[in-house]
Amino acid sequence: MNINKLIVTSFKNLSINKLRTGLAMLGIIIGIGSVIALVSLGQATQSDVQSRIQSLGSNLLTISPGSQTSGGVRGAAGGVTTLTFDDAQAISSSPQITTINNVAPAYSGRSQIIAGSNNTNTSVYGVTSAYVSVRQIELQLGTFITDNDVSTHAKVAVLGPTVVDDLFDGNTNIIGQSIRINGALFTIIGVTKEKGGSGMQNQDDVIYVPLTTAQKQLFGVDYLSSIYLEAISSDVMIRAQNQVGYLLLSRHNLDTPAEADFTIMSQADILETISEVSGTFTTLLSGVAAISLLVGGIGIMNIMLVTVTERTREIGLRKALGAKKRIIILQFLIESVILTFTGGIIGVFFGIAGFYLYTVISGSTFVLSISSVFLAFVVSTAIGILFGWYPARRAANLQPIEALRYE
Amino acid sequence: MDTIIIKASRLTKVYNMEGVETIALSDISLQIKKGEFVAIMGPSGSGKSTLMHILGALDLPTSGEYFLDGQNVEKMTEDELADIRNRKIGFIFQAYNLLPRTSALDNVMLPMAYAGIPEDEQLKSAKQFLEIVGLGNRLHHTTNQLSGGQQQRVAIARSLVMDPAILLADEPTGNIASAQADEIMSIFQKLNEKGHTIIMITHEPDIAHYAKRIIHIRDGKIVEDARNGKQKKLTVS
Incomplete structure (x- = not known):
């Protein structure tokens, strides 16, 4: 056989x-x-x-306020107010800092948003025009926040696609329409493209408004919740971290990195x-x-x-x-x-x-x-x-x- | 035609089932010459099937010697035994033992397939032998579509296709009507006349009388071994 x-x-x-x-x-x-x-x-x-x-950009640095350690007493995290708009400006204007392209200060908080009969609770980011290039935001409709909007405290808003879904049932013909953020009326000037979550939060479930409007009108604060930095390339991240770190230490009158009242994280750190x-x-x-x-x-x-x-x-x-x-x-x-x-x-x-x-x-x-x-x-x-x-x-x-x- | 084809001396077979020893065969010696037609009779449990299995090289005795066509079975390798079973012995089981859900033709072709015979020849002989047993019109019926008697005849056809020197049949007429039984006996007698050695177990004296020699077994021993003086002969048509 x-x-x-x-x-x-x-x-x-x-x-x-x-x-x-x-x-x-x-x-x-x-x-x-x-x-x-x-x-x-x-x-x-x-x-x-x-x-x-990685889609967030490999040459992104994030400065977050950290609690200050003084005399062994650590302040409560979260309520720290150590980062200011001046810090951001100092970073962009300092001649010692050679590795940073763009600086995007931001303040974020949560707010109740109302549009017609719909409402949602989402993150509101107060940002400047630099935010677009630092965080690689792309628009599918309209325009982003301009420097003029920031200096005039304009009541304009750019919506993430999830918010559009929630408030307008996906209807995208919304440029020029109004929404209420914490009761104040804002005009919609743009919609961002879908980006996906960043591990912790959904980057599409956000509303962008001018930084000054967010600080003064919405949340009543004068500090920042983060500063986003775009380094000139991903090869200089460590050098950029050091340059920015020492500048901020001297601005905050601190002597050693151990005392720092902020943390600078690169995407590599987050990725790790x-x-x-x-x-x-x-x-x-x-x-x-x-x-x-x-x-x-x-x-x-x-x-x-x-x-x-x-x-x-x-x-x-x-x-x-x-x-x-x-x-x-x-x-x-x-x-x-x-x-x-x-x-x-x-x-x-x-x-x-x-x-x-x-x-x-x-x-x-x-x-x-x-x-x-x-x-x-x-x-x-x-x-x-x-x-x-x-x-x-x-x-x-x-x-x-x-x-x-x-x- | 005086060659001794089966020579068994002092065969014993002891089954050991869960510590209980059962003696199936005790001290059986037997010689069968080429061309004989032997019927083995005995009550159930007398050891006749066990003897048949040992004679057919399907099982080994516990002690004793068995020479099949001059060769000591105990000393043969597995493969040699397989060849013996394939070419020298045709075995008809009491329970037919056909492959289930397989056509009559495929069942009959199986031993030839193991012998390495070309497929067209297998087909030709399988058809021929199924016609001999009267199943020429049932070639492609599967086992479960055939009656008991028909299955028995497929089993007979299967045992004959390799033209074996020895035909061993365990109750070949046990499950069929007497008219058909006579038919099968006439086939056996024809084969016997052509020189095949036939050993058949039966408990029916009627059937036993077709044989030339009748051996009685009881309790694993041969109690009577006699030439059958009044062999029944069928008119060979």
Whole structure:
């Protein structure tokens, strides 16, 4: 009996008992499919987070006010008022600072926004015109806040797409219309393009107003919540951090960096922090996937073991009719290979399709983890083949009559 | 035609089931010459099937020696045994043991496939033998579409396709009507006349009388071994 004939026989055998074949394949399909979907989900989430952070710009520095430590007494965080508009101007005008292109001071707070009968609660950013280039904001409609708007305390607003959805049900023909922020009337002059979250907050769920308007009219403050800096390139980030840091230290009359009442973070710093978090997340998901693979593998093992054991009588009969041990084992091996490979390919298909469906529904990026497909396929088929082969070999080693009597 | 084809001396078979020893065969010695037609009779549990399985190289005795066509079965390799079962022995099981959900033709072709016979020849002989047993119009019926008697005849066709020197039949007429039983016996007698050695288990004296020699077994021992003086002969058509 040659190999070709055996392959034909194997296909015949598999098609004779469609239910048994189908069940065995189902085990493999579910095993492989779930692992691929899970691992892909984990990796996609991680790369999603990273790409979103990178989309914020790799030469961005963020100065946040930190609590001042004086005489061992640390002030309350959050309520710090140490960053001012003058600090921002000093950074942009200082001759010692050679590494910064643009300075964008900002004040942000949350407000209740009303437009007609709709209302929402969202972040309101008081910004200057520099914000557009520093934070890489793109507009889909209208214009952004100008320097003139800032100096005249203009009551104009630029809306993020989420806010437009919330307030105007996605209707984009809204330039020139009015909204109320904390009761004050603002005219809409622009809508930004969709950008996605930055890990912590949704950058599309914001309203931009002139910095001075936000400080004086809306929130009644004279300090900043952050200053965004655009370095001339991503290679000079450390130098920029140092230059700005020492300038601010001397402006705040502080002697050493340990006393600093602000923190300067680069995107690299943020990326590192978030990568640590999402790395933990991926480890967790990989753990779940590993368990799925194990459980799937045990499922495959079970069904193959039962399927082949059930056919011990058939093996006995084949031996009684003169089949050599080698031929029987080869036949069952070929059947296992066909079964696990077909099941494996269908499983890969379903895993990818399931994950694709998830990305469509959730709007996240479709990144296929080739290594997980490979791993799931190899492990599952290896288990399938091993446990198709092992009981067949055991049965083929029996005397024909023992196998025939097997129940 | 005096060659001894089966020579068994002091065969015993002991089954050990969960610590309980059951003696199926004790000290059986037996010689069968080429061209004999032997019926083995005995009550159920007497060990006749066990003896048949050992004679058919499907099982090994616990002790004793068995020479099949001059070769010591115990000393043969697995593959040699497979060849013996394939080419020298045709076995008809009491429970037919056909492949389920497989056509009569495929079932009969199976031993030839293991012998490496080309497929067109397999097909030709399988058809020929199914016609001999009267199933020429049931070639493509699967096992579960055939009646007990028809399945029995497929099993007989399967045992004959390799033209084996020895035909071993375990209750070949156990499940079929007597008219069909006579038909099968006539096939056996024809084969016997062509020189095939036939050993058949039966509990029906009627059927046993088709054989030339009748051996009685009880409690794993041969209690009677006699030439059948009044062999029933069917008119060979």
